[in-house]
Amino acid sequence: MAESNTINVDEGVDLPSQSKISQSEEEYEKLFNSLNGVLFPGGGANLTSSGYAKAASVFYRLALKANDQGDFFPVWGTCLGFEELTYLTSGELILTATNTSNVSLPLDFMPDAKDSRLFKNVPEDVLKALATEPITVNSHHWSVSVKVPEFSDIRADL
Template sequence: YYQSGKYMYDLAIKANDAGDYFPIWGTCLGFELLTSLTANKNVLQKTDTDNITLPLLFQKGFQSSRLLMNATEKLINDMASEPITQNNHMFSLLVQDYNNTSVLNSFYRLISTSIGIDQKEFVSTFEAYKYPFYGVQWHPEKNIFLWRTDQAIDHDFHAVEITQYMANFFVNEARKNFHHYSSTDEEAHEVIENAVRTFYPDFRIGEIFYFNYTGDYFVDKYG
């Protein structure tokens, strides 16, 4: 996982340095991977932040971030005043470690922090200064797409608006990249609809896409 992520991260750095706009989005483990790749070491610490919803503590200058500069005042107030972001992680980048790690605080702009059950303050949202790289330790996608009753997920209107905003923002970032397939036929063979989609109502993830499908791992493993 780390080596695959490093390969893509290095390609994105190289592409952007060459003028090819290539954005990266990291959610949860992806966020954690970005911190390790940039710092070239593990900078995470264990926290009590598994399966909880938290508000965001916005940091000075967050309004000038690319990620949130176009967010409405209402959306910002919702994220700041309501426990509306779903967290499902056991490790975090503590604010003190971000502040004490120059390679991180010079590379990433701190947008928001959050405080877990153990009262440890951790980085919850950041973006790179120079590159179109974005990281959220929380799960914006789950507000719409994951409906497990054992998961602390907010599905109300405000929460859904947050998911939509984040998705629209990053899709617009991807539009700035001009990569394209050579033909519509080639593109049709690469879209995710070609994968085998299986729904597991009793499994934590819910939906799984299989690529190069050879059998049902979860049916074989769990019956």
């Protein structure tokens, strides 16, 4: 039997909840209070005026409040979700058009990445592989340039 290179992200965590984008703010708050983190998935939606944007804004605001009060509440954005987080963090549309479809690349870590919540417990050999080998899958139409001043605000929240 071949060894699996995948990890089930739901192992050891609560079952996921799904939020409908047409709920009231009170319904979002009730759902938020039953969660221990939020994932903003990919897809296609307007970052400023869609139901997705409204729901993300409520969960983002509540997550910031929880974290400010010492209640660690992780927020993850994948693809559209990350784009939404850039907008919610900066208050601006700061994305840059890019064409990195079906490209494997090494990561270009910022100097303080090893001390971040995301990477501080990652084994050194894994960090080295991520930084030197083309093992990350990239399929993007939009990116955040490190030259955009708001990038440091987004990076600081990792």
